[in-house]
Amino acid sequence: SNAEPLPFVYESTGTITRFTNGRDPKPRSREVFTFHRPETLAEWRDASISLRGALQSLPPLPEEGLRDCQIEAVTELEKSLKADKPRALIQMATGAGKTFTAITEVYRLLKFANAKRVLFLVDTKNLGEQAEQEFMAYLPNDDNRKFTELYNVQRLKSSSVASDSQVCISTIQRLYAMLKGEELDEAAEEQNPAESMLKPKKPLPVVYSPKLPPEFFDFVIIDEAHRSIYNLWRQVVEYWDAYLIGLTATPDDRTYGFFQ
Numbered sequence: 554s555n556a557e558p559l560p561f562v563y564e565s566t567g568t569i570t571r572f573t574n575g576r577d578p579k580p581r582s583r584e585v586f587t588f589h590r591p592e593t594l595a596e597w598r599d600a601s602i603s604l605r606g607a608l609q610s611l612p613p614l615p616e617e618g619l620r621d622c623q624i625e626a627v628t629e630l631e632k633s634l635k636a637d638k639p640r641a642l643i644q645m646a647t648g649a650g651k652t653f654t655a656i657t658e659v660y661r662l663l664k665f666a667n668a669k670r671v672l673f674l675v676d677t678k679n680l681g682e683q684a685e686q687e688f689m690a691y692l693p694n695d696d697n698r699k700f701t702e703l704y705n706v707q708r709l710k711s712s713s714v715a716s717d718s719q720v721c722i723s724t725i726q727r728l729y730a731m732l733k734g735e736e737l738d739e740a741a742e743e744q745n746p747a748e749s750m751l752k753p754k755k756p757l758p759v760v761y762s763p764k765l766p767p768e769f770f771d772f773v774i775i776d777e778a779h780r781s782i783y784n785l786w787r788q789v790v791e792y793w794d795a796y797l798i799g800l801t802a803t804p805d806d807r808t809y810g811f812f813q
Contacts, residue, residue: 570584611635771796773790
């Protein structure tokens with residue numbers, strides 16, 4: 554028969570699980586938190602092109618209204634995504650428009666790569682509110698409607714995520730609580746966790762969440778990435794089967810190490 558070979562392969566040691574999607578342009582295995590949901594695999598099986606396939610045909614970036622450093626950041630990031638590098642780091646000076654640059658990329662990924670959902674991760678409630686304002690104000694240079702008229706943006710304020718959200722803005726503290734199945738006191742979101750004295754001796758591990766499976770987000774953008782990827786927070790970022798994109802003005806050796 555001419556049945557095509559099974560497109561999805563898992564390899565597991567019982568501790569580490571790796572996944573390969575044979576429908577990708579250059580299939581390569583990647584580590585995943587756990588197996589994907591059957592509905593996800595059915596969706597991927599029936600899609601005309603995989604996410605990694607769609608990334609190959611992103612159209613050139615229209616440059617009007619963008620600063621040189623923003624054009625360079627988006628162009629280089631898309632090179633990295635097309636090469637299927639799982640992590641990328643954008644280093645931009647304070648005031649150079651990091652969030653604006655990130656939103657420009659998110660817009661392109663939703664519009665041209667058929668990305669299902671993007672997570673914009675911050676480490677204080679204040680930064681989440683600022684990011685939400687920027688998404689609301691963002692006017693793409695190829696459309697006269699604002700970002701939030703085109704796509705659904707939700708800033709998480711409780712443990713429920715709207716099923717039609719295309720961009721979720723959340724603090725890392727809130728997601729950590731959600732992935733442990735706990736409620737969160739909003740005071741925990743006020744200051745960045747790197748500065749708080751609440752460092753548990755042993756970080757409680759995140760566990761699989763049926764409501765937020767690892768494939769829930771295709772891309773995770775980590776604001777102030779030099780702060781949010783250490784200690785107990787690292788597992789909140791590594792839980793997702795998603796491209797990880799860091800934004801920071803002040804990376805250190807650990808930041809470079811994490812983003813490879």
